[in-house]
Amino acid sequence: MPSHTQLWIYDTTLRDGAQREGLSLSVEDKLNIARRLDDLGIPFIEGGWPGANPKDGQFFAQLQQQPLRQAEIVAFCSTRRPRCPVAEDVTLAAALAARTNWVTLFGKSWDLHVTESLKTDLNENLSMIYDSVAYLRKQGRRVIYDAEHWFDGYLNNPTYAVQTLEAAIRAGAEWLVLCDTNGGMLPHQITDVVRTVSQWLTTLNLDNLPRLGIHTHNDGEMAVANAVTAAIEGATMIQGTINGYGERCGNANLCSLIPNLQLKLGYNCLPAHKLASLTETSRYVSEVVNLAPDDHAPYVGLSAFAHKGGIHVSAVERNPSTYEHVEPDAVGNRRRIVISDQAGLSNVMAKARSFGLQLDRTNPTSRHLLQRLKCLEDEGYQFEAAEASFELLMREALGQRPNMFDIHGFQVHCERMPYGTGTVNHSPESPASSYSLATVKIAVDGKNLLHAAEGNGPVEALDNALRKALERFYPELERFYLTDYKVRILDSAAGTAAKTRVLVEFSDGESRWTTVGLSPNILEASYQAVVEGLEYGLLKLRSQVKAKLVACQS
């Protein structure tokens, strides 16, 4: 097994990643991502194709003012156009204007592309490659040569494909990156072709042998496997993108590739202490590009180390290696235990511990709680995403759920009127024509309270009415606000009479918690979830205050 061999990770999130449908980056986004990748210790960052669009040009110009700390920023471009003198080629001129040390130049390896895409002849393509690399070298640039469609080209016409690499080598390319541009290769093909190219290179008897790299796409879901395979065969530059963003089905996902190479195969990719920033980097980039993170992504996803089945949790609690291929900390992720109808006592125990509650496996309450959880989930509740409701359930079972208020009922009145009519004044700036009024009846410390409040919709009206009734007793309520509200119909065949599950998320600006409500009446389900959300927030706040007091006294 290879060990401690240095690999050079080459990130192309800002260029090939930006070719993903639905992803668009501003100059500021690109700069932020580049700086984050620099912090992660990525040695090569492809910043874009200068001249292809104004943003990429501006990005390189701004980086000249404030260079990265350690990474080489690389400009990307194509070979010169057919029959165009190299010094007159606008693409190459723009790449030079980016003033990077390194330029990645892509050229055609597949004869089909030469005749069909470029509409030129095979010799002219060899000249385009040679001239372009040589010109960049003459201007003082170091060149990474991306052999586009290398594998398809080699399998179709190996003699010609090899001639394209020879042209790049003769002109002074330092890296030859073999690209599976269409993403359709399988690992055994990568092994055969990379091994053959590697052996061929050694027969050239060159003083400075160019090094091999790999660039894979994910059309056959093989991008990571193919890149790992190439590394095993001796490729030392590994190209990919954060979260696997890229044209069509994406590029090799560096968030999987790097830990596979570093933790499993012992290659040096990132400085050892930087690997633990991988999860944070993945989430940061998904935030900047405004795409929801993939919770089930290997290594860095929220669920990558989430254990749900009771059998799994029981074993993981005894020894995490039983159901984890690496330690979550190694990549900056964390282990999570999920509560659901797939749970066993071990899940309940783990949750009790995380809630700071004393509960023994042998205590009959534990088994009752588990049965209750399974019954409620069978009715349609879902606690997996609503741990605050489960904590309240557990506290109740243990007699540790203080009675903060009693609910005696609520009423909601909704009205929808055409603009300019009805009981509410709507302004042209806010032409909404619906309006809701909620009344709640509750008791606090034996005092009966009846309060009403308005809202844009029934849930807001209920939330407002509850707060109005409770604020005198619990002024800290004003710190909580609703951050998410999700509704799911459980038995859609029942139409509008279907059972509804509502999840609401609250925040106090520091933490978030989610509660669940269930009823055929969407307002009742929402009410349950909102009431529990407020109750949980109060409980948390009070236990934090208590913990601080104890800490001060001791």
Ligand SMILES: CC(=O)SCCNC(=O)CCNC(=O)[C@H](O)C(C)(C)COP(=O)(O)OP(=O)(O)OC[C@H]1O[C@@H](n2cnc3c(N)ncnc32)[C@H](O)[C@@H]1OP(=O)(O)O
């Ligand atoms: C495998 C990859 O991912 S390569 C990177 C792909 N990324 C992109 O294409 C994103 C950026 N691209 C662009 O902004 C534009 O396509 C530009 C600026 C590069 C070119 O735009 P246009 O001049 O309008 O040409 P258009 O996009 O229609 O066609 C591409 C041209 O590049 C030529 N071309 C393609 N590959 C190469 C190459 N390796 N070397 C030289 N020319 C090439 C094509 O033959 C075609 O030329 P033609 O129109 O003279 O026949």
Ligand SMILES: CC(=O)C(=O)O
């Ligand atoms: C160069 C490149 O992006 C590719 O061949 O896929």
